[in-house]
Amino acid sequence: MISDFLTEMSEGTPPPAGGAQIPGAEKKLVAGILGILLGYLGVHKFYLGYTKEGVIQLIIGVCTCGLTGIISLIEGIIYLTKTDQEFVDTYITNKKGWF
Incomplete structure (x- = not known):
């Protein structure tokens, strides 16, 4: 078993992944930033993909000179602090538009 692993490593074959990435989790970092x-x-x-919420936030943000920036800062931090699974469940699967 160990010798098989060492042989694969010496041949340049990567070891099998411990876990596959959750579909949709790649959006977490970009959405947070x-x-x-x-x-x-x-x-x-x-x-x-939240067009209605985006338009609302855009209109309010422009009309109030960026006052919605505080809400967005909080949302960005929330996105980045959730685990990949929580992020996907909340914002990709369940489509929770606010916070």
């Missing part, structure tokens, strides 16, 4: 940096324009909402 967009929420923190450009969230007052609702960009993170559009990225996640």
Whole structure:
């Protein structure tokens, strides 16, 4: 068993993955960063497919000179602190639009 592993490593074959990445989890980092940096324009909402929420946040953000930036900062931090599974369950599968 160990010799098989060492043989595979010496041949350049990567070891089998311990766990496959959860579909949709790759959006977590980008959505979090967009929420923190450009969230007052609702960009993170559009990225996640929440068009209605994105338009609402964009209109309010423009009319209030970016006041929605505080909400977006909080959302971005929430996105980044959730586990991949929690993020996918909450925002990809269940389509929770706010917080």
